[in-house]
Amino acid sequence: MEATEMRPRATNARHLQSFACLRVRNLKTLYGSDDIAQSLGRYTDKDKSPIGCVDRKIRGLVNLINRHPDFVTLSSCSGRVALFDPSGSSAGCAEAVSEGDVSRGTEASGKGRGRWIFVTHDVLPDLGERMIGSLREAGRERRRRRQNHPTAPDDEPVTCKHEPVLMHVGASSLEAGKKMLHIAKSTCAMRESGLVVTDTRVTVELRTTGTSLCLPLILAEDSIQPSEEYLKSLAKLANERMLQNEALIEKLFTSIQSELFDEVPACGPSLENVQAGFRSLPPLNLWKTAAVVLPRSGGDLDVLAFGGQGVGPEMKTCRRWDSILRLARRDGEWALGWDIIPFAIDESGQFQFVTRSATYRLEYSKGLGAREGHSACTLPGLLETTELIAVFGGRTGGPLSPSDDLFFMEVSSENGEDVASIRRLAAVAGTWPEPRFGHSMTALPERCSSPAHGRPLFAIAGGTGVLEGLPVVYSSVYLLTQITDGQTDVNSLQWSRLDDMPGPRVYHTASLSPCTDEKDSHLFIFGGMSEFDDPFSTGASCPSFLYPLQKEIRGDSEIVDGLGLEPRLGSASCNISLGRHDLTLILGGVRHPGSTSRRDDPPLTILAWRGGEASNLDEPARLVSPDGSRVDLGSCAHHCLLGLPPSDGVPSAVALGGGVPSFSFGQSYAKTHLIEVCHGTLAGAVNETSVRAPKHAETSTSEHEEEQGGKPVDVEVDVVYVAARHAKQAKTELESRNVFDRRFKMVKVERGGGDQSIAIPIIGFDDGLEEALSGLLLGRGREVLPPSSSTLAKMKQKR
Incomplete structure (x- = not known):
């Protein structure tokens, strides 16, 4: 299938003379450059809005509009739920904290009176509690204000507002403005949209009041007039309106793309000049750990690591860990260190695991148990408010102590603190996989589903188990699938064993081959070794290959050759997208003892996928650090590599954990890095990435560091x-x-x-x-x- 891209549709209308200057000025203010492709959509800090940048949920739409030469965005808001106190003072007021983008108390309408006591641009599960807390604080402030100024006029009502998406777009001509207005009013039903036309500018106002809310809450003195139950139901309604607003943003995006852009064969930048920027993050100091990325609202995320062997962030004694460690990114800034998420306590012993389509009963577990060599993945779309995490296998002791435990985990907030609820899945139909460690675990998207075989959740491949008292390396592949009974519509979980891989494999890495056709769903298997404790089995016996997942297309696994890929032991891989290119990153690993490769060969391999086939880059990606020095990865083996959700247009991944034991020199650990991949120079992109304590977290990571290590780190x-x-x-x-x-x-x-x-x-x-x-x-x-x-x-x- 030929790659395509969206190209702005040409118009013949004559541009206003002032439009060129307006467009250049606004693009430079937003991106630092009037060339969006060059800036990769990274925003500057010159935005005049209270949060200092474009709302995250509308950035894709802003980028799309600004790619068209006939338009430029002037202002935007992705929509919000807010509490406004018209009698409050903006001076010295507390910040209104939400889970996503955060707005400080600001003056209302530029008139110097009133303030926003709470603002969020996101759907928040605990919106009701947050609103109640902000209203109580507003009531206390009003009471203090009356005590200090008893003759002051009566306070005006505090109002709860939901305001939908709002944008002002500069157009190059009246014809272009009318075209944008037609899309908004006729296609997207934004009927309050309009044009403002002067001699020097045409401005399109994209707006709607279809989902707006504006309700008074505090009417007199300092008491909350409605009950807490009413406020929670109001918060639920506001969240529903925010979901409708997100659908409107998506509809506006697709409508503008279809009406103002043409799909043409891709001719974008090639992969001849690719750079990978490495930025140091706080070290984990654990090898053979398992890790996932847990997205939060507003572009925030948590990197979670489970168990593993080593000294950990505390740099104390080497041991096998039974902990969930977190590295948080809030408002684009990484925390200074890792903190521990406690396990939830539930004495009931049973748990109703409720997904969108089924309910399962699980057994309560106090934790994962100290283990290493296990694997984990997230299962998007099963839960309403967060992503479910699955953890399988590992070993709890020596090589003869493999595990077949399957845990489901959910991270939620209790009394303002994040906790992890761990449940053990015990009763599943089908053939349960043999206990194993050193295997791969790959989450499968919904596109891999079929009516005949249900929705596959993840695949387990390879690993080491025990046979007749000795370690054995497996070639087996298992699938956990959600099956729907056609007669009763009842869902259940089922293990199924697929055809074996071409040969046994342990300490390999697996990723889903990037594609859009469900019939091309393959696992890309790289590296590993075929015999336990024999590093010489890493060579020719462990070639890279594609393993077909769909039952209707299953046949012989396809050996991928001609890529110049030398197998490595203990590598890690993940998928990212660079423009129109689907890429697989393979990082680190130990080479075959008889390898002829040079020791200074780049430790990062990048594969480009097209039409279900992979090809190596013509030139290896250049690895750069912020100061231009050599990138030091440490002992980069038995680590994790996680692709991050797209943010600001720069594809990125996190490499964490990893290391090797040494009886002669002690343990050696891999470094933790943020990796950003880009065409051309990465200097600006990498240098803008900061590692700071979260601005608005109730408990800072620095405090965790002090508590864990006994002193600041x-x-x-x-x-x-x-x-x-x-x-x-x-x-x-x-x-x-x-x-x-x-x-x-x-x-x-x-x-x-x-x-x-x-x-x-x-x-x-x-x-x-x-x-x-x-x-x-x-x-x-x-x-x-x-x-x-x-x-x-x-x-x-x-x-």
Whole structure:
């Protein structure tokens, strides 16, 4: 199937003379460049909105409109649920925190009075509780205001609002504006949309009041007038309106794409100049762990790691772990360290696991049990508010202690704290897989479903078990499927054993071959070894191959050759998309002892897929770090590689865990990295990625670090180097540009030739900064710095 792309449809209308300047100015404000393809949709921090950037849920639509030469976005809001206090003061007011994008209290309508006491752009499961808490605080503020100003006029009502999507779009001509207005009013039923036409500008206002809400809640004094039950039902209604709003955004996107763009054969950038940017994240220090990415609302996410062997983030004794460790990303910023999610306590012993289409009874489990060599994946679409996590197998002791445990896990909030509910799935129809470790576990999308065979959830392949008291490597493949009885419409879970792989395989990696045709659903199997504890079995006996999943197309597995892929033991892989290209990233692993490859060969392999076939890049991807130094992955084996949900147009993945034991030199661990893949230079994209404590989390990661390790943990950060006599001047300049990182101390360091200089922590680096520090700057790089005194004081206060 030929790859295609969407190209703006040409128009013959004459552009307003002022439109070109307007378009260039707005694009540079949004993206830092008037070339969207070059900027990859990454936004600057110059946005004038309260949150400082385009709402995440509308970014795809904003990017689409700005790709068309006849239009440019002027302002936008993805829709929100808000509580507004017209009598409140914006000065010194508390922040209104939501799970997604966060808006500070702001002036209303630019008139200097009133404030938003709560704002969210997302569907929130606990919206009712959040609204009640914000209303109570507003009531307390009103009471204090009356006590301090008893003769002040009566307060106006606090209102609850749902405001749908709103956009203002500049058009190049009246004809172009009418075309956009027609799409909004006739195709998307946004009947309140209109045109504002002047001599120099045509503005299209895209708006609707079809799902709007505006209800008074606090009418007099400080009491909440409606009951809490009413407020919770109102929150439920607001969430439903937000879902309708999201559907409207999607409809507007598809309508603009179909009316203003043409589908043409793809001729976008090739894969000849691909770079992979590596940014250090807090180390996990565990090998043979299992990990998943758990998306949150508003573009936030959690990277969760389960069990494994090693010293862990605490850097204490090496052991096998029974913990769920989390690395959080909030508002685009990564936490300073890993924290532990506690297990939920449930004495009932039973649990009703309710999916969208069935209910299953599971057994309560106090935890996963200390284990390594297990695997995990998320199962999207089964639960209403979050993603279900499945964990299978592993070993709880030596090589003769494999497990066949299957856990289902859900992370939810209890009393403001995230907890993990662990349930063991015991009763499933079909043939249960043999106990094993070192296997692969691959989640399967809904497109792999068929009426005859149900919806497959995940596939288990290979691994090591025990046969007659000795370790044995399996070639078996199992599928867990949700089956629907055609007569009763009752759903059940069923294991089924598929045809074996071409040969036994353990410590390999598997990913679903990227495709859109359900009949081409294959597992791509790479590396591993065919005999336990024999690294020489990593070579010719473990070629890469495609394994067909669908029963109706199952035949001989297809050996993938001609790619120049040398098998490796303990690699990790994941899928991402770079523009029109579907890519598989393969990272790290141990080469065959007799390998002829050079030791300095890149540890990252990138495969490009087209029409169900994979090809290696003509040139290996260039690996870069923010300061241009060599990328240090550490002992990159038996680790995890997780593709991240698309964010700001830059495809990315996280490499975590990994390492090897050594009786002579002790344990050696892999580094944790954020990997961003891009055409051409990645300098801007990588340098903008920050690693900071979450702005709005109730419990900071720094506090977890202090509690877990007994003392604060030093962190590797970006720095600039200056002479000691210039340190104060450089710091003042950095503070004036808001790039001095106050969370860390400046320290003395020795650089080349034994000269001493001062390392000053910074947030990002650009050409303008280099010019500002002209005559002072000795260089830039990364250093491990201790927390500043102010950071320590905040941590102690929170404790």
